[in-house]
Amino acid sequence: MGDAASAEGDFKTATEEVRQAHCQFERLNDPDGRALVALKLASIWVQQGQSAAARRLAHESLRLFDETGQRTARAYPLLTLAEIEIVDGQDEAAEALIQEAMQIFTE
Amino acid sequence: MPTQVAVCAALLGHIRVRQARYEDAWALFDQSLNTLQARGCKPGMARALVGLGLCAAHTHTHGEPVGLFQQTLELAVNTASTALVGEILGDVYACLPPIEYIKPEPRLRALKAIQACPQVGWPSRQRGVDRRS
Numbered sequence: 374m375g376d377a378a379s380a381e382g383d384f385k386t387a388t389e390e391v392r393q394a395h396c397q398f399e400r401l402n403d404p405d406g407r408a409l410v411a412l413k414l415a416s417i418w419v420q421q422g423q424s425a426a427a428r429r430l431a432h433e434s435l436r437l438f439d440e441t442g443q444r445t446a447r448a449y450p451l452l453t454l455a456e457i458e459i460v461d462g463q464d465e466a467a468e469a470l471i472q473e474a475m476q477i478f479t480e
Numbered sequence: 481m482p483t484q485v486a487v488c489a490a491l492l493g494h495i496r497v498r499q500a501r502y503e504d505a506w507a508l509f510d511q512s513l514n515t516l517q518a519r520g521c522k523p524g525m526a527r528a529l530v531g532l533g534l535c536a537a538h539t540h541t542h543g544e545p546v547g548l549f550q551q552t553l554e555l556a557v558n559t560a561s562t563a564l565v566g567e568i569l570g571d572v573y574a575c576l577p578p579i580e581y582i583k584p585e586p587r588l589r590a591l592k593a594i595q596a597c598p599q600v601g602w603p604s605r606q607r608g609v610d611r612r613s
Contacts, residue, residue, distance in 0.1 A: 448484065455491060464495045471488050471495075478484045 388417055408437035408446070415453050419460065428457050448477040486515035487524060493531045506535045 391413045398406030411434040418427035434450040451474040458467035481489070489512040496505035509531035516524035 452484075452488065452491070459491065459494065464498060468492065468495055471491050475485055475488045478482055478488065 388414065391417065404437045404441050405443065405446075408434045408441070408443070408450075411437065412450050412453060415450070415457075419453060419456050422460070424457050424461055428454065431457065444480075445477060448474040451477075481511060481515040483515060483519050483521060483524075486512040486519075486521075486528075490516075490524065490528050490531060493528070497531065497534050502535045505531065509535065 391410050395407065395410040395414070398410060411430045415427045415430035415434060418424075418430065431450045431453040435447055435454070438447040438450065451470045455467045455470035455474065458464070458470060489508045493505045493508035493512065496502070496508060509528045513525060513528035513532065516528055
């Protein structure tokens with residue numbers, strides 16, 4: 374639901390729905406689910422130009438994927454962090470993150 | 481090229497545009513587009529196409545920028561993604577001021593879409609791309 378709302382540019386609805394999902398995954402103590410929704414929220418914040426909030430959530434997602442040993446999944450928050458660096462004008466940092474993600478995707 | 485690698489290539493392409501390395505950017509967008517087209521990934525295709533359009537607008541060596549932007553906008557409108565249309569239109573405005581060259585109907589739909597979601601972020605729109613006179 375959050376994905377659909379986000380794709381339609383309805384960030385308010387998307388944020389609300391993803392936040393609800395985040396609460397449910399916390400209640401279920403499901404780190405993979407929390408990592409996914411943190412990533413989705415980070416993606417929404419990037420689109421709204423909220424770099425600091427997006428960065429915090431993308432790092433949270435990365436940490437949770439690392440804790441659960443999801444090697445391939447960690448590439449996704451890396452890409453979101455790369456988008457944030459691009460928005461912030463940090464092209465070198467962005468490129469390093471993209472290369473790391475590409476490395477994971479091609480393993 | 482796997483789909484996610486194609487997404488990475490498109491992101492790298494936008495960095496190359498900002499570095500004025502248009503040939504490198506073109507190659508990355510081109511590879512990305514081929515893969516995303518084969519997978520039917522319309523939002524990704526639209527992003528790769530707008531990248532090609534940006535390269536074309538800067539270099540005049542690759543095709544026709546207006547034609548590429550036209551295709552991009554139609555594709556983005558077809559995906560019904562207002563955010564994506566907003567991003568792409570932002571790039572088009574930043575790069576190619578004579579937007580009247582784009583056919584009125586998709587332009588009008590794109591403008592309505594961007595009005596519906598004014599807060600969309602895309603690197604070249606936020607940081608600015610050199611305007612052509």
